[in-house]
Amino acid sequence: MDAVVSGRRQIATRTVEIALERRDGRELGAWEPGSHVDLHLPGGLVRQYSLCGDPADTGRWTVAVLDVAGGRGGSRAVHERLVPGTAVTLEGPRNTFPLVAADRYVFVAGGIGITPIVTMVESAARGPVPWHLLYLARDRDAMAYADRLAPHGDAVTLWSDAERGICNVAAALADRGPGSTGGRAAVYCCGPEPLLGAVERLAAGWPPGTLHVERFSAVAADTSGDSTLEVQLKRSGLTLEVPAGCSILEAVERAGVAVLSSCREGTCGTCETDVLDGVPEHRDSVLDEEAREAGDIMMICVSRSRSPRLVLDI
Numbered sequence: 001m002d003a004v005v006s007g008r009r010q011i012a013t014r015t016v017e018i019a020l021e022r023r024d025g026r027e028l029g030a031w032e033p034g035s036h037v038d039l040h041l042p043g044g045l046v047r048q049y050s051l052c053g054d055p056a057d058t059g060r061w062t063v064a065v066l067d068v069a070g071g072r073g074g075s076r077a078v079h080e081r082l083v084p085g086t087a088v089t090l091e092g093p094r095n096t097f098p099l100v101a102a103d104r105y106v107f108v109a110g111g112i113g114i115t116p117i118v119t120m121v122e123s124a125a126r127g128p129v130p131w132h133l134l135y136l137a138r139d140r141d142a143m144a145y146a147d148r149l150a151p152h153g154d155a156v157t158l159w160s161d162a163e164r165g166i167c168n169v170a171a172a173l174a175d176r177g178p179g180s181t182g183g184r185a186a187v188y189c190c191g192p193e194p195l196l197g198a199v200e201r202l203a204a205g206w207p208p209g210t211l212h213v214e215r216f217s218a219v220a221a222d223t224s225g226d227s228t229l230e231v232q233l234k235r236s237g238l239t240l241e242v243p244a245g246c247s248i249l250e251a252v253e254r255a256g257v258a259v260l261s262s263c264r265e266g267t268c269g270t271c272e273t274d275v276l277d278g279v280p281e282h283r284d285s286v287l288d289e290e291a292r293e294a295g296d297i298m299m300i301c302v303s304r305s306r307s308p309r310l311v312l313d314i
C-alpha cells in the first residue's frame with residue numbers, strides 16, 4: 001500500500017510516534033492488538049513495527065520507534081527521514097502475537113516493547129478478564145505511553161530502574177504469574193533480550209502454552225551441525241537440496257519459485273509455510289511452544305529440519 005506520514009510526535013526519550021495514512025485517502029484497514037506492519041523506508045530498508053494506535057481507527061495507523069544506538073539502520077532512518085509528507089510503502093498487517101482466550105492476562109513490557117502490549121492492555125481493559133501490566137524502563141522519560149496507561153490505575157505497575165533499581169521479574173510476578181491462584185493465565189512479554197530470557201526461564205515451570213513472547217531481533221542459532229537436507233515442494237513438483245549455510249527460503253527462490261518474505265531472520269512471520277511431512281527444527285522467534293510442537297508450520301527463512309527430508313506446501 002502506498003502511504004504517507006501524516007503525523008509525528010516525540011513520545012519518550014529517543015522515541016517517536018509516526019502516524020500513517022493512505023496516499024489515496026482510502027482506509028488502511030482493520031487490525032488486531034499484537035499486529036505489526038512491514039514499513040518500507042526511504043533508502044530501501046524494510047522493518048516490522050507493531051501497530052500501537054487505536055484499532056478502531058482504520059484510516060490511520062501509528063507505530064512508535066526507538067532510535068536504537070548501534071542498530072541496523074531502520075530506527076535511524078525512521079528518526080531522520082520520516083516527517084509529515086514522506087511517502088512510504090506498507091505491507092500487512094500481520095499478527096504473530098495474538099491475544100488468546102484466558103482467565104487472566106499478565107503483560108510484561110520492557111522499554112519500547114510496550115508497543116504491541118499497549119493495545120492488548122486496552123483490549124483486555126474493555127473485557128471482563130482480569131489483567132495486570134508490569135512495564136519496565138530505564139527511567140520515567142523512557143516510558144512511551146505511560147500517560148495512556150495512567151487511567152488503568154493499579155492494574156499497571158510502572159517500574160523505573162532509576163527509581164527502584166533493576167527489577168527482579170520473578171519476585172514482581174510472584175503473586176500475579178501463572179503460579180499464583182486465579183485460573184488459566186496467558187503471559188505476554190515483549191522487550192529487550194535479557195527481559196525475555198528472564199521470563200522464559202520462569203516459564204519453564206508454567207503450564208505449556210502460557211507464555212507468548214515477541215522478539216525484535218533474531219535468536220542466535222547454533223548452525224555448526226547443519227548438513228544438506230532435502231526439501232520437496234509439493235505444489236511446484238520440485239525437490240531441492242539445501243546445503244548448510246543456505247536457508248530453505250534462499251533455495252526455493254534460487255529454484256525460481258516465488259514465496260513471500262520480509263525480515264529473513266525469523267522475526268516477522270511473513271514466510272510461514274505449511275509442512276506436509278517431516279519434522280521442522282524451529283529457529284524462528286515467532287512460533288509459540290504449541291505451534292513448535294505441532295510442527296505443521298515453519299518459517300523457512302531460518303528454520304531447518306530434524307528429519308532428512310521435509311515436504312512443504314509450496
Ligand code: FES
Binds near residue numbers: 260263265266284300
Ligand atoms: S521472512 Fe520474516 S520470519 Fe521469515
